[in-house]
Structures are given as C-alpha cells and as structure tokens.
Amino acid sequence: MNPYLEISPEVQEALKAGKPVVALESTIISHGMPYPQNVETAMRVEQTIRDNGAIPATIAIIGGKLKAGCSPDEIEYLGKKGQAVIKASRRDLPVLIARKEDGATTVTTTMIIAAMAGIKVFATGGIGGVHRGAQQTFDISADLEELAQTPVMVICAGAKSILDLGLTLEYLETKGVPVIGYGTDELPAFYTRHSGFGVDYRIDSPEELAAAFQAKIACGLKGGMLVTNPIPEQYSMPKETIDAAIEQALREMEAAGIHGKQCTPFLLAKVKDLTGGDSLDANIQLVLNNARLAALTAACFK
Ligand code: PSU
Ligand code: MN
Numbered sequence: 001m002n003p004y005l006e007i008s009p010e011v012q013e014a015l016k017a018g019k020p021v022v023a024l025e026s027t028i029i030s031h032g033m034p035y036p037q038n039v040e041t042a043m044r045v046e047q048t049i050r051d052n053g054a055i056p057a058t059i060a061i062i063g064g065k066l067k068a069g070c071s072p073d074e075i076e077y078l079g080k081k082g083q084a085v086i087k088a089s090r091r092d093l094p095v096l097i098a099r100k101e102d103g104a105t106t107v108t109t110t111m112i113i114a115a116m117a118g119i120k121v122f123a124t125g126g127i128g129g130v131h132r133g134a135q136q137t138f139d140i141s142a143d144l145e146e147l148a149q150t151p152v153m154v155i156c157a158g159a160k161s162i163l164d165l166g167l168t169l170e171y172l173e174t175k176g177v178p179v180i181g182y183g184t185d186e187l188p189a190f191y192t193r194h195s196g197f198g199v200d201y202r203i204d205s206p207e208e209l210a211a212a213f214q215a216k217i218a219c220g221l222k223g224g225m226l227v228t229n230p231i232p233e234q235y236s237m238p239k240e241t242i243d244a245a246i247e248q249a250l251r252e253m254e255a256a257g258i259h260g261k262q263c264t265p266f267l268l269a270k271v272k273d274l275t276g277g278d279s280l281d282a283n284i285q286l287v288l289n290n291a292r293l294a295a296l297t298a299a300c301f302k
Helices: 009-016 037-051 072-084 090-098 107-117 142-149 165-174 206-218 239-256 260-274 277-298
Strands: 005-007 021-024 055-062 065-068 086-088 103-105 121-123 153-156 179-182 201-203 225-228
Touching (some): 009 021, 055 090, 055 107, 065 090, 086 090, 090 103, 103 107, 107 153, 239 260
Parallel strands (some): 021 055, 021 121, 086 103, 179 201, 179 225
C-alpha cells in the first residue's frame, strides 16, 4: 500500500464491502467557488451522493497525505483557505508530498488518487482541455492526458467555451478516450446544454455507462471515460449571456498577461463576476446533477 495514501475509514469500509463510492475533486472547492458557498456546495454534493445510495470520497492533499475521503472539518479547512491552497496537478504531487503541504486536486490528481484507492467513478463540474489559442501557447490541460491513462470514469457537464471544444474533442479522440453524452448526442457546454459539437456515443442509462466502462477495463484498454451530462434545462443559462462573459474574460486575461495554471481559475472567477450570481447557481446545480448520476452509475458496477 502506498504510504502517502490515506483512505478514510468510511470509504475504506465501503470499498471493502463492494458498496458504490464516488470521488469528488477539491479544486472546485478551493478555486472554483467563493467561501462559504464552496463549503456548502461540497457538503450538499456529498449528501446528494448519499441520498442516491453511494458513499462520497472528497479527494485532496492535506499535510502531504493523499486523502481519499475528507471529513467535514477538512472540507471546511480547504474552503476557507481557498486560493491559498496550491492547485495540484500531476506534476505537483512529488514536491507537495515531500514538503507535507496542502493541495487542491484537479480532475487529473483526483483521478490519480481515486485510482490508487480503487474508486472507479468521479463526479465534477467541468474538465480542463485544449485552451483557445493553444496553437501558440501550448496550453493543454493535463486532465486530457490523465483521461488517456488512468482508469476512472469522469462525469462532468461538458467543458466551458473558455476552451477550444473542437480541439479538445480531437485530442480526446487521438488518446482513445470515449466521450459519452448522457441522454444527448451533443457535447454540453457546462452552463448551456448545447455546443454544436457531437459526442462519440449517446448513452441513456447508468447501467449502460457502467457496462461500457467495465468492458473497457476488462479489455485492458487503459485510461478513463468521459461522461458529459447536460445541465438541467431549468438551470441552464442564455447562450448570449455566457458567450459575452467568456469573450470578455478572455480579453481581460490577455490584457493582464495571465498564463499557465492561473488561466483556468482566472477565467472561472471572471465569468462568475461578469454574470453575477447566475453562473454560480447554475454551477452548483450542474454539480449536484452530476453527483446524482455518478452515485447511480457507481451502483451498477458488477
Ligand atoms: N473547469 C471548470 N471548473 C473547474 C475546473 C475546470 O469548469 O473547477 C478546474 C478543475 O479542477 C480542472 C482544472 O481539473 O480546473 C483544470 O485546470 P487546468 O486548465 O489548469 O489544467
Ligand atoms: Mn494549463
């Protein structure tokens, strides 16, 4: 057993008993939403997973330990510390562990730690991808490489158009990552249900999601599966509002000379400011919706 991995007693017991477990990321807590909504949302997401028959495992790095399952106190700690927690991707793990630091796990590191713990399903909001202008900046999220190599099903609401969605899909195709639309043929764009891009396959039930991923694993095909679950209609935002906010955020990012790992948090915060509370409400609802589907899917693994 990895000496740096700490699986909470509840999660450990659930895994041993073959109960469904759903992993959750912590960058969404520390960098994705303001305090205290971030902590409230994290607790509501955990409750939603429980209400749907699974055990939540919020993942984070605390004092250099890779935590699979955080306590409410630990979630409160990460939420309060906010942006002061280091946003931890794959390349950050070695030094953070050695220095016994805290780290907020992105999709990448949440997948890594979930896989170490034996958790197969992970629910989040949005994933990183190929950034607009990546032809010049080379800014491509490590999330895509992780999906290519680590066996975890990631359930998200698609990707925000702060990214180049077409190039993100091309990258995933090259890496052999199945992109599934849950109840849709179209890739959802996080705040909206439509992007204009098709997914690889439409799947309409948690049973089939689990069956497809189990087939992938049984065949030794490495890597994960990306499930894109559209935001419920009643919470989706007007496309013009969100497009305008994203364009403005991208312009401000360029003017401010932001690059590297600061890009995504900067853009997320700007979009949130520009749309007022609306985008935060939508964000919370889509995460809850993904948590529900993840819990139901985790229960279908045989
Ligand atoms: N996209 C969102 N919300 C998020 C993120 C992305 O809509 O919270 C976070 C996730 O943790 C994701 C990370 O894994 O940002 C990607 O960061 P980067 O682009 O620097 O790889
Ligand atoms: Mn990047």
